[in-house]
Amino acid sequence: MYEDKLTFLEKTASVDIFKYSKQGIKTILDSPKHYNHELMIRAGKLSKEGFYSLVKYNGGYMLLVPLTKDEGLILSPKIDSLNNSENSFSNIDFINHSTSLAKLTYFLYTMKSAPNWNLVIFNLNEISDPVKQIQPMKNLSDFHRFANKMVDFFARLDEKNFKIYINKMKKCQVFGNALTTDNIIRGEKDILIDIISKLTDRAAKEGLPFERDVYIQSISVQKIELQANILNFNGWLEEIPYAYFNELKKWRENLFIDKADKIEHYLKINSRENIKLKDISSELEISEQSLNAIFKKKYGTTIKQYLTQLKIENAKELLTTTQLKIHDISEYLSFVDESYFISTFNKACGMTPSKYRQKYIEKLLNKKSV
Template sequence: MNDIKKLAEILNADVIFLNLTTKNADYLDDTKANSNNEIINFLLTNIELLSNHQYQSLDYNSGHILTCQVTDEVIICLSFNYVDPQTNSSELMMLHSLSNLKSISQIIYTLYNFQDAPEEDVLITQFSDKKRIKTEPQQEFDPNIFFNTETEIIKSIVHSHENQLSHALTKFENLKIIGERFASNNLIRGEKDTLISYISVLNRAIVQWGYPVDLAFQLHNELVQEIELSPQFLDFFQVIREITWHYYKVIKNYRMNNFLPLHKRIKQYIKEHITENITLDDIATALNASKKTLNPAFKNEYNVTITQFIRQTKIDTAKELLIASDLTLLEISSLLSFSTNSYFVKTFKEITGITPNYFRQHFFDQHLHL
């Protein structure tokens, strides 16, 4: 199970072990045992339904759970919580796990059984308010309902109203707004256009609220880049939910940042700008701090220099991309702002002891300790 824990850490997910015989569900990480009983209750309430399909994505308004039945008695679940402030996925990583649900499920199966995984599709299901799994019927597109719901989402984001946002997303997902309305001959292109349009609306709203224009454009550009790189969207509305909650966390974190100590603001800045070539001058300017104070404050708290943390964070992000996406090494290197692909490979090997290609090809090896 250690390798599955590693996979979950790379993907910023929690692991839940579900036993169909004893009807028990537990987090593998003991520190998470009481962190989200609602998720455990969801799983136990629907335990019979979970055994009906090899791989499932169980969606709810603030996250999703990917389940893989690895034996007749055991289901391994990866829980992705979009609202959890401890999750640190950047814009770069937001959509890749949703685009590769099948491959991630097969990785879980192989890591547990040490054999090839079945070729099954991922079944997409939703949690209703009654905690039962079902697919809600979609309403025909109504421009007035769409506009009002979109406005409610924007207000919830800029005022950090979590419950109102969850309620608005419930209404939003029942509208028939998928991309085929805009490009009937090309569903994927239509979905991408719809997502890009939605991001533009959210971006304009947070700028009007007071979010810095340069940061908003960076957020917009990185999300659009990831959308364009995604080969498919198995669950279109889950992508909308993840994007929406990401904007919610961006605004909430920005509102709180002025009250954080310097070392936490440095860490937050690095994670938000991990796709850039970050310098100490950039950090000092952005945080309105003296360049001389940055490393002492950071190293005193985390026992590493800022440069070391930047390198480690870039490689951690690269690991997730190698597992949860089909991007080439050159594309990953470029996305993470390495000067050359060879420098990316060199840095990856210095930190992990292996090359990126070896990591991608041999992740199943139970003897890897990364």
């Protein structure tokens, strides 16, 4: 049965698999998943038979694998609570393996040889033509001019113009399908490494700590050099600059916030994790003994109490926007066990998670009947 094979694929590739059709979105496997139904419907409408499609939304991607004219599969990477440069590296990995992953998924679902389709990339947040990954070599001088402008806006953290010049770089159509003739593969790698070099130098001038600057540089170059060829060149072209952009932005924000705000920010971006005081102390370089005193002075509550509040708010969202089981929500939010999650939620909200979900559904039904 294809279900067993797709279950294995979900685990090994760390993705969730859904099916889209005119009837909407549904999960392929038995276990319900956390997903944005409306977002996936919008993505599914972009799918075209004859192409595999990567759809970019906010900070991530979905991979669309058409089965017929009106239906197909959506592969979504597992949820990640962090929003920093590490996400860009995860996106790069997903982009680079997207074509082979799409073909494998098609084969496992249909048990037929996967079509040798090209890949296109859409941005769900922008109205634009898809970026095809088969392009002739041209406009190299314009490309480097736009790259220098992109680096200038990176230094200013002007995201609007930063993104504009990344898109201009893409439209130059510098390289295309990873051909082996004329050493185009090496050329693609060298162009990406040149951009990394520009960003590394500028980040250092802007004051980004040496260890973070060099870390992004080494990881980026390593990922490039480990590839036999550069599939989806334009995907790399966006994610690598954003790894630097997010890191510089985070560093500058930290310069202008006090210790209590740093703790609060750390708790928010890691709210689903089982955070210990020693983790915060190590990450923020604040003594473990002084953490609660610093935080309570500004926010009037302990770190543990605040983290619990964040988890409860996350739980409410999951209860009302997904079909996840109570046990799965408890596990996702790193509670000790399901019973502790239920008692904590009941104490905070005056009702159990199941009752909260039930009341929400009843409220929706009453609105529809009016």
